[in-house]
Amino acid sequence: MNRSRLAFWIFFAPVIMWLVLLIVLPHLDLLTMSFRGENDYGDPIWTFENYTNFFTEPVYWLTFVRTALYAIITTFITFLLAMPVSFFIAKLARTRAQGALMILLLLPFWVSELVRIYGWMILLRESGVLNFFMLKLGIIDTPIEMLYNDATMIMGLVYTSMLFMVVPLVSVMDSLDDSLIEAAHDLGAGHLTIWRTIIIPHCKPGITSGSIVVFMLALGNYLTPNLMGGKNSLWFTEQIYNQFIASFNWNQGSAFGFLLLLLSSLIIWVGLKLTRQKLGEVAS
Amino acid sequence: MSNDLSVRNMVKKFDDFTAVDNVTFDVPKGSFFSILGPSGCGKTTLLRMIAGFEEPTSGAIEIRGKDMLGVPPNHRPVNLVFQHLALFPMMNVEENIAFGLKRRGVKGPEIRKQTDTMLERVGLPGFGGKQINQLSGGQKQRVAIARCLVLEPSVLLLDEPLGALDLKLREQMKIELKKLQTKIGTTFIYITHDQSEALVMSDHVAVMNNGQFEQIGTPQELYGKPKTPFVAQFVGDNNQWSGNVTQSNPGEIIIATDDGYSFRTKGDAPCADGCRVNLYLRPEAIRIEPRQTEGLNVFDVQVKSILFDGANSRLLTTTKEEHELIVTLPQTRKFDHIKPGDTISVGWHPESGICFEAEA
Amino acid sequence: MIRSLPRSKTYNWSFNLFILLYFTFLFAPLVVTCVLAFNDSNFPSLPWQGFSLDWFIADGPDRIGLFHDDQNLRSIVTSFQTAFFVSILSVIVGTCASFLFEKEEFRFKGFLYFLMLAPLVIPGVILGISLLLAANTAGTFFEDVFGLDFDLFRPSFWLVVLGQFSFISTFVTLVVSARLRKFDHSLEEAALNLGATQLGVIWHITLKFLRPAIVGAAAVAFLMSFENFNTTLFLVGSEPTLPINLYLQVRDGSTPVINAVSLLLIVGTSLMALANLYFTKKGD
């Protein structure tokens, strides 16, 4: 390569500053902080205490497991919902309607997550719009509180991360040649067989990247569990927030943060390994 | 002989565009039937209607005497080899071939036996474990055909299956396909825009243009006795003149061409004196320096260049009036003396001219 | 099954119904939010009390409309400022990064590329706390060693900008890289051959070619910054951005002025997203 060194440094300097100062160092700091603590005299020391706390205090690790499980459930439901939607857009909708449907699909997600959740709150709460109509129609006699429970929270999580499943799925389904489905049909395959043997195998890359992103977003979400979840159903990010902002125990919070980072990296790594893909491929 | 397929007055409209326009034909059992036409003339649409992927706007389809209207593709005794093959990339060769059998609930060992026999038949023994992307173009071709044949369809539909192959392979596959068809005896309906494919392989060819069938016949008929100007031009090469009829006798007419020649030619169509006609003449109908000129139309042309192509060599010549003519140059060494720039005399027999009344 | 295959009436019907329900699900919260912004009521709920613009223009004492609500207005301005700086910074650095990764060869390129992708899989909350920790460490360091006190190292406007920039740059890099990959290198070579300098070529030829992608990426960066919550939550100082401000109001309960803000947000982002879509379509 015969490029001028000057050009290289002009590109290299800002990028390395960005990555080192804002990505690498802060996360190293997170790691060290999670091993710091105070002894009985208030002097800073190295310790595993933050991690042992996590394992000995059931509230902590139960929240952790719960968060992971619910994130997986969210991912799965999102997938189940996104599959027919993307199939409709890519393979069933009239070609002219496709573009418009896609835009309609994307629009709500450009709006702040907070606004979307707020919308759900005024729909679902005790004095909410849904209750109002159900009372009017005589379906119920007394308003019911539909907010602040796990089911609603999961619905909220599905809602906020839907897009990141639908978009990759639509694009892989678009790349599936119609004639493959026709050929399978011609050879005598029924709907289920076509889904099982042709569509799902073809969509695997899209399913992986969609699932990874959705899982990540659900795991790291703060707003939805905080505003829609029940009072006694903590999300792990809320634990982190509490440690940092409420109890001001940054060491404990760092340990939690690091554990969450570990979990999300692990799941992503497993997902990529299972489908034999690289992060770079999924990203682009 | 009974017909495997018969299509009656089939029409297909997309909105107000007519893709297939009142097509009627029969395909006898066990024959190789080609539909030949330029790109976009409606071949694929016609085939997809036969396969059941497209609903005809009107018309009837019968396969082995059974009406097929409203029968979904998977219940028709036909299988389609797609234009781009549509092999399943997520399965290997064996799984591709076994796909249809499995759907029919055939048992495992039986499936194995049948796929192996089929692979052998199409000349790919031992290829079962290969992935689709490991195959060459010609091999994919054969797997696609095997995948359909294993289901023993009454009729196999093939949509330009050689389109993606390079020339050499295409030549080879042409012959192999014909051999395969003769061996297994299944009725083939074959779509192509390549006239040589159609002529080489088929028992019968239908020439299609703008959604309509111009002519159905054996390859020899299409070449020797084209019924429409389109067929004359599309099947094989032709030289063309325009002119007026000056005299019409039974079985023969005399034409005065626009550039001043007077030709005698056979005229089947009753043409009144003075009516405008187009005259078509095959390159091989023109004889170079004929020894016997009696009864021939003879005139002089100048050689512009020699288009050497082995057994298929031709001369590009022009008449005095700059009318271009392609003339077959037999490779018998007899004409080796001809050089560009020479003036030679040529002649053709009135029997070999083909005349059509010009459209206004 | 698909467009070209025969489908039963039930199949078509149930699919259309499903899609209809899905889009209702997608838009219900947004529509309800927008409609209730005009309800002449003190609570964001039904029954409908009549049309009113109070929540936009009222000026006390009972109701304070959005245009007189200093706190909300200020947070909108803050959000605009943040988004402005974040887009500029991330477009510059992201463009540099795409040049670096697409055109230069150097040691550890693979590793650096991986680092560049990392923000995609780091939950926003973790990014936030890491940066908070790092800023704190840096602040302590500068104070101890040089006796200097920087505002930057405390939760503040600029820390929020840095925090958002740290992950938005990754998206910009991906968008610009995708376009750069389509660039025909012979154009550059031709320009060099005609006597242009290395940097001159980049400025006159390559950047011209990249312009649609850069504009698109800037718009995406702006929107992402404008609606970011998770990372911002930990870095925000005395000047809350709009999502943070809204969050506090939603959590603690508030008047339909939130609906008014949401309506503006929905309309604004939709317009911006549509404009972006339109221009990128035209650019291709």
Ligand SMILES: Nc1ncnc2c1ncn2[C@@H]1O[C@H](COP(=O)(O)OP(=O)(O)OP(=O)(O)O)[C@@H](O)[C@H]1O
């Ligand atoms: N679904 C459709 N909607 C509208 N028009 C169509 C549709 N399918 C085909 N056509 C039109 O019908 C005409 C015939 O198309 P068809 O695919 O049958 O051509 P073809 O003869 O197979 O061409 P080729 O040799 O290029 O494959 C074309 O002009 C095409 O534009």
Ligand SMILES: [Mg+2]
């Ligand atoms: Mg075709």
